[in-house]
Amino acid sequence: MTISDSLFWQLTLVLLWLTSVFSLAAIVQKVGTTEQVRKVVHIGTGNILPLAWYFNFPLPFCLAVCLIFCGITFLSYHFPILPVINSVGRRTYGVFFYALSITLLIAYFWTIQQPAFAVLGVLVMSWGDGIAALVGQKWGKHSYQIWGNRKSWEGSGAMALICFVITIIILAIKQGMRVQLFPIAMLVALVATLCEAISPAGSDNLTVPISSSFLAYLLSGMGG
Numbered sequence: 374m375t376i377s378d379s380l381f382w383q384l385t386l387v388l389l390w391l392t393s394v395f396s397l398a399a400i401v402q403k404v405g406t407t408e409q410v411r412k413v414v415h416i417g418t419g420n421i422l423p424l425a426w427y428f429n430f431p432l433p434f435c436l437a438v439c440l441i442f443c444g445i446t447f448l449s450y451h452f453p454i455l456p457v458i459n460s461v462g463r464r465t466y467g468v469f470f471y472a473l474s475i476t477l478l479i480a481y482f483w484t485i486q487q488p489a490f491a492v493l494g495v496l497v498m499s500w501g502d503g504i505a506a507l508v509g510q511k512w513g514k515h516s517y518q519i520w521g522n523r524k525s526w527e528g529s530g531a532m533a534l535i536c537f538v539i540t541i542i543i544l545a546i547k548q549g550m551r552v553q554l555f556p557i558a559m560l561v562a563l564v565a566t567l568c569e570a571i572s573p574a575g576s577d578n579l580t581v582p583i584s585s586s587f588l589a590y591l592l593s594g595m596g597g
Contacts, residue, residue, distance in 0.1 A: 412503040419499025422492045432483040439476035467575025474582045493543040494586030505532035536562035557592045
């Protein structure tokens with residue numbers, strides 16, 4: 374397979390995945406809530422990272438896609454480029470921060486040939502925050518507030534559990550299952566949940582994935 378053929382199928386896979394995500398979001402927009410729409414996009418786009426890791430997408434291709442994603446999400450706040458995102462009623466740059474965090478993590482961890490940690494951080498954010506918001510919205514009965522951020526203990530608990538499970542899975546795939554993974558996953562889950570609780574105005578889309586990736590990287594002994 375030539376380089377051009379490889380890039381063609383990689384781009385096709387990305388476009389098919391994004392088309393599926395936004396098509397599903399458009400369907401949910403008609404029958405569900407705005408929060409459900411946002412989380413479909415949030416979780417769906419994050420799942421591109423495992424595909425890039427599994428199929429060994431090259432760094433230049435990943436960065437090109439990410440930079441386009443950053444540009445589109447930024448412009449979508451000023452122009453009707455992505456009406457599914459614009460319709461959710463959030464006055465923050467959270468989606469842009471999300472795209473930016475993916476770009477930064479790929480730029481670093483793909484360069485040092487440790488893509489698993491970029492995948493870990495993005496999945497912690499996409500699934501952890503996504504499930505936490507939906508659980509908090511539906512079952513959150515006990516709320517708390519930190520620096521103006523109102524959360525529920527039920528949502529935060531779901532966030533911690535999802536982060537713990539994702540960290541265990543990614544590290545086990547990379548390094549094999551071992552007992553040392555459990556305290557690492559517990560600390561990553563705790564830090565990610567705390568960042569999600571205290572980060573204002575959508576900035577958790579930066580703080581959660583970046584802190585999770587680098588903390589797991591350091592605690593796993595890869596950074597020293």
